[in-house]
Amino acid sequence: xxxxxxxxxxxxxxxxxxxxxxxxxxxxxxxxxxxxxxxxxxxxxxxxxxxxxxxxxxxxxxxxxxxxxxxxxxxxxxxxxxxxxxxxxxxxxxxxxxxxxxxxxxxxxx
Amino acid sequence: xxxxxxxxxxxxxxxxxxxxxxxxxxxxxxxxxxxxxxxxxxxxxxxxxxxxxxxxxxxxxxxxxxxxxxxxxxxxxxxxxxxxxxxxxxxxxxxxxxxxxxxxxxxxxxxxxxxxx
Numbered sequence: 001x002x003x004x005x006x007x008x009x010x011x012x013x014x015x016x017x018x019x020x021x022x023x024x025x026x027x028x029x030x031x032x033x034x035x036x037x038x039x040x041x042x043x044x045x046x047x048x049x050x051x052x053x054x055x056x057x058x059x060x061x062x063x064x065x066x067x068x069x070x071x072x073x074x075x076x077x078x079x080x081x082x083x084x085x086x087x088x089x090x091x092x093x094x095x096x097x098x099x100x101x102x103x104x105x106x107x108x109x110x
Numbered sequence: 111x112x113x114x115x116x117x118x119x120x121x122x123x124x125x126x127x128x129x130x131x132x133x134x135x136x137x138x139x140x141x142x143x144x145x146x147x148x149x150x151x152x153x154x155x156x157x158x159x160x161x162x163x164x165x166x167x168x169x170x171x172x173x174x175x176x177x178x179x180x181x182x183x184x185x186x187x188x189x190x191x192x193x194x195x196x197x198x199x200x201x202x203x204x205x206x207x208x209x210x211x212x213x214x215x216x217x218x219x220x221x222x223x224x225x226x227x
Contacts, residue, residue, distance in 0.1 A: 008150060034215045043200060044153070046215035088152060090215070096141050096160060096204060097168070098216060102152040 003027055004101035006089050012107045019076040021104050023089030026070065030091040033065055033072045034098065038086045048074065079108045112136055116201050116219035123191040123226045131186040131222050133201030141204050142184035143168075143216065144176060146197040153200065159184055191226045198223050 005024045013019045025033075032051045036044035050056045050063040050072065062075040072091075076083055086103040093099075117132045135142065140161045145153040145168075155168030159178040173195060175187045184203075188195060202216035 002152075004152070006152075036215070043218040043220050044216075045218070049215055090153075097143070097155060097158060098153075099155075100145075100153040102150055 002101065003099050004089055004091055006087075006101035006104045008102055009105040010107045011104055012109060013079050015079060015081060015108055015110050017079055019079045019083065019106055019108070021074040021076075021087050021089075021106070023072045023074075023101055024070055025072070025089075025091045025099075027091065027093055027099070028067075028070065029093040030070075032092040033063070034090040034092070035061075035063060035074045036088040036090060036100075038088060038103065040085075044088055076106070079106075081108050081110055084108045114201055114203055114217050114219035116199075116222050118222060119220065120223050121225070123188075123224065125192060125226060127191050128187065128189050129191065130188075131199055131201075131224075132183070133185065133219060134183045135201075135203040135217070136182065137203060137205070137217065138181070139203035139205045139217075140181070142178065143202045143204075144174075144184070144186045145200045145202065146170065146195075147200060147221075148197050156186065156199075191224075193226045196224060196226045 035048040038044040048063045050065045056063045060077045064073045086105045088103045089101040090098040114135045143158040144156040157176040159165045162181045199222045201219040204216045
């Protein structure tokens with residue numbers, strides 16, 4: 001079992017809808033959680049991080065964390081075609097190493 | 111600022127050849143990392159350097175060596191390339207050494223696409 005699990009997708013959403021991405025992790029020592037966006041052929045770029053239980057909002061993005069359930073999610077509101085990408089979930093335990101999930105591919109259809 | 115610079119961007123090697131992937135950052139970051147990315151596998155850590163003068167193995171270190179040349183530069187060497195090392199390699203850096211809850215993610219380089227035939 002991978003330490004960080006994501007549904008590979010593709011997750012197909014119509015333009016303007018909400019895209020909901022899920023991520024589960026196995027290491028209870030994980031302290032910080034990150035969402036990266038990666039366009040095809042490009043490097044990952046950080047879009048959100050969260051370390052406290054609950055919701056964190058940044059523009060059209062909302063990250064949700066539930067440490068008891070070892071679950072972190074990302075909501076993309078008002079999805080745009082430019083949001084079509086692979087979204088990588090990552091966790092950080094003590095130290096400074098990130099462990100990544102396999103990524104979820106999102107397709108936003110006009 | 112250039113951020114994290116990787117060279118080369120593309121490389122084709124024959125089985126058994128050696129090469130070094132170069133990485134340099136200009137953000138004065140302490141920690142640097144090498145990841146490989148394969149389809150469906152996400153990013154897997156090969157080696158990392160928490161600070162200048164230190165290096166440690168990650169999840170998939172076999173077949174690789176690293177050198178933290180100075181605070182800016184962290185190189186990855188393949189001594190005898192194998193087809194299983196065909197991948198996209200990313201270098202990344204960050205600040206805030208471990209030991210505290212850190213909210214800082216990584217800054218990634220643009221990647222090196224390596225094909226071993």
